[in-house]
Amino acid sequence: MSVPVKEVPFAGTVPSPKTENEGMITGNWRTRRPVLDADKCTNCLICWISCPDSSVNQNADVVSFNLKYCKGCGICNEVCPVGAISLAPELDFED
Amino acid sequence: MGVKKRISGCVATANAVKLADVEVICSYPIRPYTGIMSELARMVADGELDAEFVYGEGEHGQLSVVYGASAAGARAFTGSSGVGVTYAMEVYSPISGERLPLQMAIADRTLDPPGDFGSEQTDALCCRDQGWIQGWASTPQEALDLTLLYYRIGEDPRVLLPQYACQDGYFVSHILGEVDIPDAAQVKEFLPPYKNHHVLDPRNPQIIGAQMEPSMGPGMQYQRYQAIEGSRKVIEEVHEEFGRIFGRKYAPWVEEYMTDDAEVVIFMQGGHAETCKTVVKRLRNLGEKVGLVRLRTFRPFPTQQVRDALGRFKAVGVVDNSVNFGISGAAGVLLTEARTALYGLGDKVPTVGFVAGLGGEMITHDEFYKMFAKLKEVAKAGKADKQSYWLPFEL
Amino acid sequence: MLEEIKSIKKAPVEEYYVPGHRTCAGCGPALQYRLVAKAAGPNTIFLGPTGCMYVANTSYGCGPWAVPWIHAQITNGGAVASGIEAAYKAMIRKHKTDAEFPNIIVMAGDGGSADIGIQALSAAFYRGHNILFVAYDNESYANTGIQTSPTTPYGAWTTFSPAGPVIPEGKKLMPKDLPKIMAHGHPELKYLATASLSYPLDLMNKVRKGLNANGPAFLYIHAPCPKGWSFPADKTVEIGKLAVETGMFQLYELDGGEYKLTYKPRELKPVSEYIKYQGRFSHLQPEHIEKLQQFANQRLKEVGIEAVAAPAE
Numbered sequence: 134m135s136v137p138v139k140e141v142p143f144a145g146t147v148p149s150p151k152t153e154n155e156g157m158i159t160g161n162w163r164t165r166r167p168v169l170d171a172d173k174c175t176n177c178l179i180c181w182i183s184c185p186d187s188s189v190n191q192n193a194d195v196v197s198f199n200l201k202y203c204k205g206c207g208i209c210n211e212v213c214p215v216g217a218i219s220l221a222p223e224l225d226f227e228d
Numbered sequence: 229m230g231v232k233k234r235i236s237g238c239v240a241t242a243n244a245v246k247l248a249d250v251e252v253i254c255s256y257p258i259r260p261y262t263g264i265m266s267e268l269a270r271m272v273a274d275g276e277l278d279a280e281f282v283y284g285e286g287e288h289g290q291l292s293v294v295y296g297a298s299a300a301g302a303r304a305f306t307g308s309s310g311v312g313v314t315y316a317m318e319v320y321s322p323i324s325g326e327r328l329p330l331q332m333a334i335a336d337r338t339l340d341p342p343g344d345f346g347s348e349q350t351d352a353l354c355c356r357d358q359g360w361i362q363g364w365a366s367t368p369q370e371a372l373d374l375t376l377l378y379y380r381i382g383e384d385p386r387v388l389l390p391q392y393a394c395q396d397g398y399f400v401s402h403i404l405g406e407v408d409i410p411d412a413a414q415v416k417e418f419l420p421p422y423k424n425h426h427v428l429d430p431r432n433p434q435i436i437g438a439q440m441e442p443s444m445g446p447g448m449q450y451q452r453y454q455a456i457e458g459s460r461k462v463i464e465e466v467h468e469e470f471g472r473i474f475g476r477k478y479a480p481w482v483e484e485y486m487t488d489d490a491e492v493v494i495f496m497q498g499g500h501a502e503t504c505k506t507v508v509k510r511l512r513n514l515g516e517k518v519g520l521v522r523l524r525t526f527r528p529f530p531t532q533q534v535r536d537a538l539g540r541f542k543a544v545g546v547v548d549n550s551v552n553f554g555i556s557g558a559a560g561v562l563l564t565e566a567r568t569a570l571y572g573l574g575d576k577v578p579t580v581g582f583v584a585g586l587g588g589e590m591i592t593h594d595e596f597y598k599m600f601a602k603l604k605e606v607a608k609a610g611k612a613d614k615q616s617y618w619l620p621f622e623l
Numbered sequence: 624m625l626e627e628i629k630s631i632k633k634a635p636v637e638e639y640y641v642p643g644h645r646t647c648a649g650c651g652p653a654l655q656y657r658l659v660a661k662a663a664g665p666n667t668i669f670l671g672p673t674g675c676m677y678v679a680n681t682s683y684g685c686g687p688w689a690v691p692w693i694h695a696q697i698t699n700g701g702a703v704a705s706g707i708e709a710a711y712k713a714m715i716r717k718h719k720t721d722a723e724f725p726n727i728i729v730m731a732g733d734g735g736s737a738d739i740g741i742q743a744l745s746a747a748f749y750r751g752h753n754i755l756f757v758a759y760d761n762e763s764y765a766n767t768g769i770q771t772s773p774t775t776p777y778g779a780w781t782t783f784s785p786a787g788p789v790i791p792e793g794k795k796l797m798p799k800d801l802p803k804i805m806a807h808g809h810p811e812l813k814y815l816a817t818a819s820l821s822y823p824l825d826l827m828n829k830v831r832k833g834l835n836a837n838g839p840a841f842l843y844i845h846a847p848c849p850k851g852w853s854f855p856a857d858k859t860v861e862i863g864k865l866a867v868e869t870g871m872f873q874l875y876e877l878d879g880g881e882y883k884l885t886y887k888p889r890e891l892k893p894v895s896e897y898i899k900y901q902g903r904f905s906h907l908q909p910e911h912i913e914k915l916q917q918f919a920n921q922r923l924k925e926v927g928i929e930a931v932a933a934p935a936e
Contacts, residue, residue, distance in 0.1 A: 134443060138454075141447030142684055144327040144388070145440065146426040149433035149688055154643025156685030162648065182631050182823045183860050185654035187642045202642035206649035206849075207857030251713035252706060278717055280709035285702070285746030292699035292743060296670075296706025299693055302714055304706070318696055421719065428668045428691040428707060430725050437694030438681035 153202065159186065163205030165220035171195045173217035180209035180218060230410040237400040237499075238263030240368040240407045241333050241393070244375030245305050246277045247415040252297035252304040256284040258312040259345060260397040261335035265307065287312040291319035291332070298328035298390075299436060301427040303379070305330070309397055310337030313351040323390050324359030325452060326437055329382035329422070331375065332360075334394045335401035338587045346588010347397035349498060350550040353526075353561045359452045361391040361459060362527040364498040368405035371395045373476060376410075380419050381466050387459045388424065394526075396549070398588065400499040410474055418473045456528050463525060481530035482537045483522040486512055490519030492603035495538060495566055496547035497523040500584075500591045504547070507596035518600050523562070534569040542607035544570075544579045545599050548616075551586065557615030559583045578606050581616030582623070591619070598623050625664065625831040631824055635661055644687040646679040649856030651846035651863065652759045653679075655820040656730060659757055659844075662827035663834060665690060667726040668707060672700035672740055674732035675766040676759065698739050700729040701747035701756060708752040726834050727754045733774040734764050737801040744805075748839040751811030755833045755840045758801060761848035769851040773799040776871070777918060778911045779903045781851075786906040793906060797918060802843040803925075806877050813838030816876035816885070819845040821863030825885055829876060845872045853902025862900060869897040870919040873926045884926060891928075894919050 150156075174195040181189040181196055188199040189209055198209075210218045235243070241264045245253070253272075255265040271277040280297075284290035287308045294304035308316065313334055323330065338348035349364070356362060361382055365371040371393070378391035395401050426434055440448060463480050471477035486508050487493055494504055501522040511518045521537050523530075538544050548560020558564055563581035570577055582599050585591040602623060606612045617623040628634050639660035646653040652675055660667070669688055671677040672695040680686050681694070695703040704727050711727075714720040731740055736758035744756055763781050764770040770783040771794055779794045780786055786793040806815050813836035818826040826844065833840030847862040849855065854862055866872040867886065871894055874886040894916045898904035907915070923929070 135446040136443045138447040138450050141440075141444045141451060142438075143451065144426050144436070145325060145438060145448065145684075145694075146434050146436045147438060147685055149435050149690065149692065150641055150643065150685070151689055152638070153641050154685055154687040156683055157643040157645055157687070159643065159645070178631050178634075182634060182658070183654065185646065185650045185657065185859070186644070187638045187640065187657055191636055199642060204648035206859070207855075208649055208654075208860055211857045212860050251717065251719065252709045254706070278713070280713045282705060282709050283746075283750060285742055285749075288698060289702040289743055289746055292695070292702030293706035293709070295699075296693075296695075296703035296708075297710040298706075299703075300668075300707040300710035300714070301720065302710035304710070318698065322694070322696070428693055428725075429720075429722055430666045430668065430690055431722060433689060433691045435681065435686040435688060435692045438684050438686050439678055439694075440684045441682075444684060 158201060159204050160201045163203055163223050165205045165207060166200070166223050166226060167198050167203065167209050168219050168221050169195060169197065170217045173215050175215055177214065179212050179214060183208050183212045230408050230414070232406055232408050234404045235368055235407050236263060236402050236404055237365065237368040237371040237395045238335065238402065239267050240372040241375055242267035242271065243409050244372040246271050247410065247412060248303060248376060248379050248419060250279050250305045251302035252280045252282065252294060254282045254284045254290040254293040254306045256287055256290050256308070256312065258309045260337060260401045261307045261309040261333060263401060264333055264335070287316040288319060291316040291323065294330045295319055295323050295328060298330040299326065299428050301424060301429070303422040307333035309335050310345060310351045311340050314339060314354055317355065320355055320358040320360065322437065325448065327388040327455065329388050329390055331378055331382065331391045331393060333375070334392050335397045336394060337397045341587065344587040347399055348549055348586050348588065349396070352392055352394045353550045355392065356527055359389060359456060360527060361389055362394060363525040365393070365395040365400060366499045366501050366522065368400065368403065369407045371400060372407055372409065373470070373478070376415060376419060377466060377470055381459060381463055383422050384462045387455060387462050389455055389459060396499040414473055418470065460528055479524060481525055481533040483524055484537065485520040485522065487519035487521060489517055490541060491517040492543045492545070492600065492607050493519040493521050493538070493541050494545045494547055494599060495521045495523065497526060497562065498549060500547070500549060503591055503593065504596050507593050507600070511600060516600070529565055531569045534566060538566065538570060539573050539577055541577060543603045544577055545582055545603045546579060547582045547584055547591070547599070549585045559616050559618065563616060575610060578611050580606055580612040580614070582619060583616060584619040595619050625834055627831065628662070628824060628827050634827060635664065639663070639665065639667065639689045641687050641689055644680045645682045646675065647850050647856065649849045649859045651820055651848055651859045652676050652761050654859065655759050655826065655844045655846045658820065658823050658826050659728065659730070659830050662830035663726045663728060666723055667728060670695045670700055670704050670729045672729065672731045672735035673697035674735050675761070676730050676732065678766050697735045699743045700731045700735050700740055701743035704729045704754045704756070705747045705750060705752045708754055729754065729756045731756065731758055733758060733760045733762060733772045737773045737799050745809065748805065748809040748812055748841065751838055753838055755830070755842060757842045757844060759844045759846040761846045761851060763848070763851045765848050765851040774801065776915065778907050778915055780906065791906070791908065792911045802841065805841045809839070811839055812841065814840040814878055817843045817872070817874055819863045819867055819872060819874060821860045821867065822874065822886060825874065832878070854900045858900060865892070865897040868892050869894045870923040870928065871897050873922060875926050882926065884928070887928060
């Protein structure tokens, strides 16, 4: 079904997003969810810098994951030098 | 006030580009339009024009450079001829789709058929459906004026479309004519600075040219259709204002020459129309009721105005300086356009095509006499025995 | 002037390549894009010649950049960037804008840089425009479903270079060396480097050096592609590391006319260690792997590293 002309962006131009692109939410792609063992996390930020989807958040003590966009690729788990991240099947979670 | 000089079409265009105070120019050599760029290069070197003069790596690169420049908010200019025009083909549609009102001068040239590089309108006409404003100048004066007119029309916020300002290679681009070069103050009054709202500026970040899903495709094309349809009103207003400021009045769509009581006319565009005028004048002196209708704006095509103009004659000859291979019997682009405009008038206005001046040949006085003779026959018989005639082989 | 980033912890927190894009899980090109954007900061304009980083990022009329972005054709990233740069130069000089001169970054794939885009790239560098051209190399035309490009390695499977009884190795040609092409013959070149997403600090600082260079800068970034190279999505960073540790990719920069190795593997591993994780090489016979090893040795030698690793058995 064609989008009405008035809803088509003029000149193919749209405003840039500021902090996230809600036109493409990818969290529902995930089949495995990263889970952090906060006791092990040293906050070295290697997982943060290695995430293609900018979905590891920096916090004061330990990192957290942006599950709205995390695709579950598992790079964070692979690069973590202390084994603080594991991947759990997405269907194990209620939300 | 302005100054009068005898200059070529190329130099006239370059003067207009200087008066438009462009920021970015992108060059690449190909005859015959090269004369525009070498004149602009001189102006930049001599300090007459403050612009970035970028050496394009080819015509595709030229159009890409001005695409970027226009998207960044600059007034940009480029140009080409012949196979250079078609080499850049990829970039024309995104430029008009992204509504970037840059300008390209085309001094036209045949498309390597092979081995020939004389004047012919086929190159620019290949690009006719890309959503650009397009028309032909017939004299160096008009080449200068077209550049100014087109920047103003294209940059109008109601239009925002790029423009092909065309002139016949050699016959206009390299012929000297008296040109009234307006002064900068007049041009400033006519052509305000270029302003576009969707530009690349980190203070107001925008995404230009994102991929769309097919459901947005029809709407994207419809917007461009609305833009070029909407330009018709602007084209008329801007021509009116041009006449007021510069004192040169152009009919925006078709220019009529000795048509008042004419029975047969020739319909054409570009510099060869000047030759045709001489023939019309001589035939008039002999008492023949002949005239000329010259098309000034090709895109948007003034269908109604052409219909109104041509619908009143007993026969119309459409002179095509282009090829349109494969349309049965009708070998030029303008003939198909004219027929579309006249559709429904049926036998009332028999229309016949003349393909002439291809590959850089002159269209001679003798050929125009032959065309008018044929048109008299057609008018008398009320129909033509052929759809079109190739000169000099078939007439 | 962008300052050196001293450690991962000191890297800017702000993202300019934000979450929300349709790139594959574990996408190498997406990761390097994020790092480039982070290093460049807010006063940046990105250009996206057609390729994965155009199509997968801008699907459905939106995109993940917090800074301006414009599409370029796959052919013309260098030329469009030249136009933007020339426009800003002229507009600032003629007082037609009060904007600060921006970072102008082309993000082109290997097709848009080493193949169909090389003419526009070379011309922009010849003319000396103040731009940063990033060639992210995922070693194939991946957006169209994995076809060989000039940087696809010898022996790699793609849909245009499948392995079969007549052509057992798949890709028969050796890849183009794009950074060397760029390094020699562009007198206006101000900075050139190679980088890998597996060395993020090095990558970000090379971006900054390139942007500070005040002239054409070229950055060639190795960007493993899980889909095109056929390896699990979580191995992207590891594959990138192995490429460097086996000598299949070399990290160096050319600053002021001098080549400098920016990372030298302590002990080189055989290329068989690199290719064993990748399905695109799974059909290779020992003689093909030997050829790939010779290729790596040659490239290493060119940047001053003598191969010590023994070929795979």
